[in-house]
Amino acid sequence: MTSTKSEAGAEVKDEPEAPKFVQAGRRYRCLNCHKTFPNQPRARRHCEANHADRSPSSPNTKKRAARCERRHQCGHCNKSYKSASLLRSHARSHTGEKPFTCKECGRSFMQPICLKVHMATHSGQLPFPCEHCGKAYATPSKLRIHQRLHTGERPFSCPDCGKGFADPSVFRKHMRSHAGLRPYQCQQCDKSYSELKDLKNHERSHTGEKPFLCSDCGKAFSRASSLTCHLRIHAAEKPYKCATCGKDFTQLSSYQSHQRTHSGEKPYLCPQCGRMFSDPSSFRRHQRAHQGVKPYQCDKCGKPFRQPADLAMHQRIHTGERPFRCPDCDKTFVASWDLKRHRLSHSSERPFQCQECGKGFAERSGLSKHQRSHSGERPYKCSECGKSFVVSSSLRKHERTHQKPEHDATKRREETTTCEKCSLSFPSMMDLRNHQKTHPELRPFRCDQCEKGFVDRAGLKKHQRIHSDVRPYVCSTCGKGFLVPSDLRKHQRTHSKEVKEKEEEEEEEITTLTLHPASVEPPPLYDPLVSFLEKVAEGNMEVIDPSPSN
Numbered sequence: 272m273t274s275t276k277s278e279a280g281a282e283v284k285d286e287p288e289a290p291k292f293v294q295a296g297r298r299y300r301c302l303n304c305h306k307t308f309p310n311q312p313r314a315r316r317h318c319e320a321n322h323a324d325r326s327p328s329s330p331n332t333k334k335r336a337a338r339c340e341r342r343h344q345c346g347h348c349n350k351s352y353k354s355a356s357l358l359r360s361h362a363r364s365h366t367g368e369k370p371f372t373c374k375e376c377g378r379s380f381m382q383p384i385c386l387k388v389h390m391a392t393h394s395g396q397l398p399f400p401c402e403h404c405g406k407a408y409a410t411p412s413k414l415r416i417h418q419r420l421h422t423g424e425r426p427f428s429c430p431d432c433g434k435g436f437a438d439p440s441v442f443r444k445h446m447r448s449h450a451g452l453r454p455y456q457c458q459q460c461d462k463s464y465s466e467l468k469d470l471k472n473h474e475r476s477h478t479g480e481k482p483f484l485c486s487d488c489g490k491a492f493s494r495a496s497s498l499t500c501h502l503r504i505h506a507a508e509k510p511y512k513c514a515t516c517g518k519d520f521t522q523l524s525s526y527q528s529h530q531r532t533h534s535g536e537k538p539y540l541c542p543q544c545g546r547m548f549s550d551p552s553s554f555r556r557h558q559r560a561h562q563g564v565k566p567y568q569c570d571k572c573g574k575p576f577r578q579p580a581d582l583a584m585h586q587r588i589h590t591g592e593r594p595f596r597c598p599d600c601d602k603t604f605v606a607s608w609d610l611k612r613h614r615l616s617h618s619s620e621r622p623f624q625c626q627e628c629g630k631g632f633a634e635r636s637g638l639s640k641h642q643r644s645h646s647g648e649r650p651y652k653c654s655e656c657g658k659s660f661v662v663s664s665s666l667r668k669h670e671r672t673h674q675k676p677e678h679d680a681t682k683r684r685e686e687t688t689t690c691e692k693c694s695l696s697f698p699s700m701m702d703l704r705n706h707q708k709t710h711p712e713l714r715p716f717r718c719d720q721c722e723k724g725f726v727d728r729a730g731l732k733k734h735q736r737i738h739s740d741v742r743p744y745v746c747s748t749c750g751k752g753f754l755v756p757s758d759l760r761k762h763q764r765t766h767s768k769e770v771k772e773k774e775e776e777e778e779e780e781i782t783t784l785t786l787h788p789a790s791v792e793p794p795p796l797y798d799p800l801v802s803f804l805e806k807v808a809e810g811n812m813e814v815i816d817p818s819p820s821n
Contacts, residue, residue, distance in 0.1 A: 291303060291318040291322055292308075292311075292314040292315070292317075292318055295307060295426055296424075296426070297309075298426070299311055299313075299314035300314075300426065301314060301317060301318060301322070303318070303321070303322040304321070304322070305427055305428060305430070305442070306439065307426060307427070307439070343355050343357070343358040344358075345358060345361055345362065345365075347362075347365045347454075360381070360382060363381040363382075364381065364466070366467075367467045367468070367471065369381050371383050371386040373386060373389055373390060373393070375390070375393045378495065387409075388409045388410055391409035392409070396409070397409055399411050399413070399414040401414060401417055401418060401421070403418070403421040404421070404510065404512055406510050416437055416438050420437065420526070421514065424437065425437050427439055427442035429442070429445060429446065431449045432449070434538075444465060444466065447465040448465065452465055453465050455467050455469070456470075457470060457473055457474060457477075459474070459477045460477070472494050475493040475494075476493065476567075476579050480493065481493050483495050483497070483498040484498075485498060485501055485502065485505075487502075487505045488505070490594065500521055500522050503521045504521065508521070509521050511523055511525070511526035512526075513529055513530065515530075524550070524552075528549055528550035531549035531550070532549065536549065539551060539553075539554035541557055541558065541561070543558075543561050544561070556578065559577040560577070564577065565577050567579050567581070567582040568582075569582060569585055569586060569589075571589045572589070584605060584606055587605045588605070588700050589700075592605075593605055595607050595609070596610075597610060597613055597614060597617075597729075599614070599617045599743075600617070600729055600732055600733065600743075601728045601729045601732055602727075602729035603729065612634065615633035615634065616633075616744075617743065617756070618633070620633065620747075621633055623635050623637065623638040624638075625638060625641055625642060627642070628645075628767075629767060630767065640661060640662055643661045644661070648661070649661055651665070652666075653666060653669055653670060653673075655673045656673070688700055688702070688703045689703075690703060690706055690707060690710075692707070692710045693710075704726075707726070708726055714726055716728050716730065716731040717731075718731060718734055718735060718738075720735070720738045721738075733754065733755060736754045737754070742754060744756050744758070744759040746759060746762055746763060746766075748763070748766045749766070
């Protein structure tokens with residue numbers, strides 16, 4: 272409530288102003304910008320400072336003007352602060368300066384409080400644990416944000432699109448996207464960002480810089496958040512657990528995308544074809560397919576890719592890097608999902624069974640592909656000639672027949688598929704690898720039993736089973752063991768075939784007896800005379816003459 276003096280000198284009290292904030296749970300939310308505060312006084316001060324009436328007739332105008340004169344204004348965005356120290360802290364968001372460095376890992380921060388929170392991760396002092404999953408945090412505010420993952424609470428709602436957020440910093444970043452505030456522009460591709468750190472992260476995709484190194488395996492990353500997610504793989508940490516099905520996740524984005532599989536929510540709509548997506552990465556990848564944009568090109572063979580992750584995985588073909596190793600047989604893989612699929616081969620479990628023929632599969636995707644062989648469905652169609660395919664990999668392979676590779680790219684590809692020992696060239700890396708096995712010096716892994724050499728440790732380990740009685744792949748039907756999973760799968764088909772043949776024979780017998788009962792010949796009657804004559808003819812019975820001898 273405010274008061275003013277009338278011309279007669281009497282004090283006149285004005286009507287109380289309507290509150291510009293409401294209570295939301297245990298916090299108070301501003302109705303203008305949706306920012307929340309722990310108590311009423313802080314919410315009121317915020318509303319008065321940022322959203323109060325600024326007309327000359329307002330009783331607090333002079334007081335506010337005096338306060339604004341004392342403020343320190345930012346030259347980049349015209350934002351004002353009460354003190355020079357606050358302005359200096361804000362200015363770092365424009366310059367990117369991070370003067371506060373962690374002595375343990377070298378990571379830098381803009382604010383001292385951020386460094387203090389980070390240091391708690393090294394000391395292990397995380398006094399605020401989550402009552403749902405046990406994960407601990409250095410500050411109560413971080414804990415509150417985390418707990419909203421379990422409760423589903425999203426108190427920060429966008430007034431433009433209605434999207435809700437659990438983290439206020441993510442909400443503020445989203446609001447800038449509506450305002451079109453993207454002052455930080457990339458000099459390489461003209462892409463713009465609302466924050467300087469996002470621009471710096473993007474620029475590394477052009478420079479190839481990867482300053483964040485994993486101390487366990489040596490793998491490098493362009494983002495600190497990517498390293499954090501990667502470290503959880505080594506620690507086998509999956510902090511995000513689905514309350515519906517109990518599935519655990521390493522990354523928050525994967526957890527959120529998974530939750531949409533239960534709710535059926537697909538908020539990302541393609542304006543060109545109307546297809547909807549549950550996660551933003553699939554949506555962006557789909558949009559590039561419409562545009563035909565493949566901005567990331569391999570410097571070895573010239574092959575372009577839509578995603579930097581796809582390029583990084585492709586480059587492992589040239590470098591020979593296979594960072595994912597199977598703990599059971601030491602076989603290595605280029606991609607994590609290849610390792611995951613391979614590990615299923617060590618188990619004879621096939622939980623996904625075809626209802627048509629009874630064939631089992633380790634993965635649901637394998638069953639889906641197999642079912643197309645029964646239905647005749649071919650959902651992947653070539654845009655050039657109209658030919659259809661059952662799986663997407665077959666379509667991609669077919670599409671290469673329509674492409675005419677450039678001379679330079681072909682020349683680079685030939686250079687990368689040339690044997691360094693004998694200078695022979697091959698059409699593909701797989702052919703080159705098979706050829707290199709003919710060179711004894713390229714077989715460093717030797718068997719101590721027969722001196723046979725192998726290209727990799729996995730091949731040696733597989734070979735050594737011949738000298739031992741180890742048969743790790745066991746048939747669940749008959750208990751027979753095998754050296755390799757392919758032999759087990761081949762053997763299991765014999766059981767499926769036997770069962771199918773037996774069922775067909777039984778069905779045939781039932782059909783014959785049911786449809787043709789008269790055509791079945793009855794068993795022959797026993798005739799003693801016929802039986803006696805047959806035995807005599809065969810010489811199995813002596814005939815005695817009954818007449819008396821002389």
